Amino acid sequence: MVAIHLDTVLAEFVPNRRLTSPAPTLSALLDDLEERFPRLRFRIRDETGSVRRFIRVFVNGAEVVGPKGLGTTLDPKDEVDFLHSVQGG
C-alpha cells in the first residue's frame, strides 16, 4: 500500500493525516482519496482537474510537477506527501 501524508492545511478534510492507498498512479490515488473522503474533492485538485497552485506533491521526496505528474506510477512501497507552499501571512 502506498503511504500518504497530508499536511496541516488538508487536515480538516480527512479523519487522519496518515493514510494508505492501493492506487497504481498518482491520479488514481487522488480518485481513491476523493471517493473515500468527499470533502477532499476540489481541495488538492481544482475544478479543471489540475493540482492547486499552492499545493505541492512529492513522491519519495521528489516533487511531482505539471499535468503529466498526475500520471506518475506508484509502487506499493512508495510514500506520497501533500504539502503546501510557504505562502501568505
Added chain:
Amino acid sequence: MASKTVRVYLGTRKGGYVAESDAKRRKWSVRGPFQPGKDVFHVYPDPRHPGTVYSAANSGFVGPMFYRSTDHGRKWTELAPPMMTLSKARPSPFGADGPPHYPIVNLWHIEAGPVSEPSTVFLGVDPASLYRSDDSGASWAPVPGLNDHATRPKWNPGAGGMCLHTILIDPTRPSRMYVGISAAGMFRSDDSGEHWRPANRGVAVSFMPEKHPEVGQCVHKVALDPAHPETSYRQDHDGIFVSHDGMENWKRVGRPLESDFGFVVGVAQTRPGQAYFVPLEEKTRTGFTKGPEVFRWAERSRSWAPTIRNRLTPGDVGTHREALALDRLDPPGIYLGTTTGQLLVSPDGDRNWLQVPYLFPSIHSVAVASPENSGS
C-alpha cells in the same frame, strides 16, 4: 418575548465573526472566528430567513469554500461552490464542454434573490461570473447572459482580481437586476438575468486611453436608494456618482470632497435620500483626515457632511469595498470595518460613533441582521 438582538457579521482575513448587541447598539459582544484562518470575503444574513447566514470563504491553498448556518452563525454546514459538487460522482472536468471556462479564484459576494423566490441565492465570483442557486446554495447554475457577455473580452482585473462584487435586485421590480464588476463596470438586466447591458454612461475612466468606454469602469460598490430604487449611489475608482434613472446615466457628485476615491457606499432603509461614503486618498488607500471618516451625501440639498465628530483613535485607516453596512432600525445603526481590524459603530444614525472593543483581523466585509430581519 422576542429579544432584539442586532448581529453584525464580519468577513475577515482570518475567518468570520459575529458582533452582537441589543437595539441600543452601544455594548457589544463578539463570537468567532468561524472558518478560522480562511480568507472570508463575505458573510451574509439572508433577510428572508431569520437566522440563515451564508459565508464565502477563500484559501490560496485549498480554494474557495461555501457555508450556510441556520442558527445565526453558531454552527455551519459546508456546501459546494459552483462547479465543485460534493456528491460522490465527481463531475469530469473534461466532459462534453471541456474544462470550465472560468475556474473560480475567489468567491466574492452573496445576495438573496427576490422575496417571491425564497430559495434563490446569487453568488458573484472572480473571474467575473454570476451564479444562481434555487435550492439555498446546495447547487449552482451559471448565468450565461452575463458570464458570456459580448463585452467580456474588454473586461480587465482590478487590483483585487476580476471580481463580481455587487449584486442588486430592485425591490419594487424584482425582474430588474444590477451587477458590478471590477473592472468592467455596472450591468443591468430587466428580465431576471437573461439579458444584460452595460450601465456606465457618464462614468469616465482615468486609466484607459478611451475616457468614456461602454465598459471597463472600475466600479467599487453601488447601493440603491431604499425608497426610490431608480436612484442609486456609486463609488467608482474615478469618483462618486449618482443616477436617477436606473443607472442609465450617472452624474459625478463627489468633487467637493478633498478626494472622492474610495471603496464603500451604504444606505439605510429608514433614511432614503442619504448615502454614506468613506473617501480615501487614491495613492495610499487610506483616509485623508488622519482617522476614520464617514461622509453623508444628502440628495435633497445635494451636499456633503462629515459624520464622525467625536474623534476616534487617529491613524491611517482604509476600508475594503464590502465593509460598510446599515441596519433597518430607526435611527439606523451604521457599521464600518477597517483594513486594520476596527469595527466602528454609529448607534444613532451618524450622530455619535464608538469602536467595538475587539481588534479583528483585517475586515473584508460587514453585514447586519437587525431585529426587523433577524427574527431573533
